[in-house]
Amino acid sequence: MNMKMLDRAKIYRTALRLGAVAYSSGMLGEALLGWKLDPRVTLLSELAARDREHRRLFQVLDLGAGSLFVTAGMTQRKNGPKRLGTWLEVFGAATIGDALSPLDFPISHEHLRPGHAQKQWTPSISHTMHYVTTTVAGVAAAGICLEHWKIQRSGQDSDSLAARILRTCAGPAVGVLLLSETLTVVFPKLLPGVVQRVQTLAFSALCLDLASLDGAKPRN
Numbered sequence: 001m002n003m004k005m006l007d008r009a010k011i012y013r014t015a016l017r018l019g020a021v022a023y024s025s026g027m028l029g030e031a032l033l034g035w036k037l038d039p040r041v042t043l044l045s046e047l048a049a050r051d052r053e054h055r056r057l058f059q060v061l062d063l064g065a066g067s068l069f070v071t072a073g074m075t076q077r078k079n080g081p082k083r084l085g086t087w088l089e090v091f092g093a094a095t096i097g098d099a100l101s102p103l104d105f106p107i108s109h110e111h112l113r114p115g116h117a118q119k120q121w122t123p124s125i126s127h128t129m130h131y132v133t134t135t136v137a138g139v140a141a142a143g144i145c146l147e148h149w150k151i152q153r154s155g156q157d158s159d160s161l162a163a164r165i166l167r168t169c170a171g172p173a174v175g176v177l178l179l180s181e182t183l184t185v186v187f188p189k190l191l192p193g194v195v196q197r198v199q200t201l202a203f204s205a206l207c208l209d210l211a212s213l214d215g216a217k218p219r220n
Contacts, residue, residue: 008075008078009075009214011071011072011075012072012075012076012080012211012214013211013212013214015068015069015071015072015075016068016069016072016088016207016208016210016211017207017208017211018068019064019065019066019067019068019069019071019072019092019207020065020203020204020205020207020208020211021204022061022064022065022068023061023062023065023069023095023200023203023204023207024200024201024203024204025061026044026047026058026061026062027039027044027197027200027201029047029054029057029058029061030044030047033054033057036052036053036054037106037108037109038193039193039194039197040191040193040194041108041188041191041192041193042106042108042109042193043107043108043185043192043193043196044058044196044197044200045098045102045103045130045134046103046106046107046108046109047106048062048099048102048103049102049103049104049105049106049107050102050103050104050105051104051105051106051112051114052106055102058099059099059100059102060099062095062096062098062099063096063099063100065092065095066091066092066093066094066095066096066097066098066099067092067096068092069088069089069091069092069095070088070089070092070093070096071092072085072088072092073085073086073087073088073089073090073091073092074089076088077089080214081147081150081151083143083147084144084147084151084210086143087140087143087144087147088140088144090136090139090140090143091137091140091141091143091144093136094133094134094136094137094140095133095137097129097132097133097136097137098130098133098134098137100126101125101126101127101129101130101133102126102127102130103126103127103130104123104124104126104127108188108192108193138178138181138182141174141178141203142175142178144203144206144207144210145170145171145172145174145175145178145203145206146171146175147210148167148170148171148206148209148210148213149168149170149171149172151210151213152167152168152170152171152209152213153168167209170202170205170206170209171206173202174199174202174203174206177195177198177199177202177203178199180195180199181195181196181199184196
């Protein structure tokens with residue numbers, strides 16, 4: 001492996017790790033600001049809605065995370081599984097799209113909807129587009145989970161049995177959380193905010209593990 005390939009691998013791992021941290025750091029920012037909206041039902045994208053006081057903070061975090069995922073995908077495509085690189089690029093681009101197409105209001109709080117008193121409201125283009133970018137990000141995240149599941153099968157010689165089991169279950173578990181998040185949005189009593197935050201942390205942890213699997217020595 002030449003120096004150029006080593007540099008690409010290092011960029012990939014660093015970008016993926018920083019992207020994973022940035023992607024889940026919105027929860028820390030939310031806590032530091034004092035949970036202006038109930039985190040049990042509020043989705044993370046609602047924190048960057050147009051009417052939110054600190055929306056720029058959450059937009060910047062998503063822009064940073066998305067850019068890092070795109071960077072990771074671009075370097076991975078040149079030096080590893082192309083499908084993984086593609087999914088990382090799509091996920092990063094969709095995350096950037098989320099940040100650039102904010103919701104008009106926190107959708108889990110109907111009383112904050114514009115024109116709520118008059119029962120009249122026409123969603124903006126960005127509000128509508130947000131649903132598209134979020135759907136694309138969800139599909140890409142599922143693709144990343146699938147690629148993690150495929151890559152982890154080679155494992156490392158130093159892996160313990162517990163580590164192998166955990167890695168084997170990680171991708172499917174995050175996939176189940178993604179599906180669960182969709183169901184909770186339809187049924188708010190299932191606490192969509194809690195489910196999404198757990199899913200976000202789990203996905204970030206999976207990406208951190210994906211970075212550590214890069215260049216791992218396969219089991220014989």
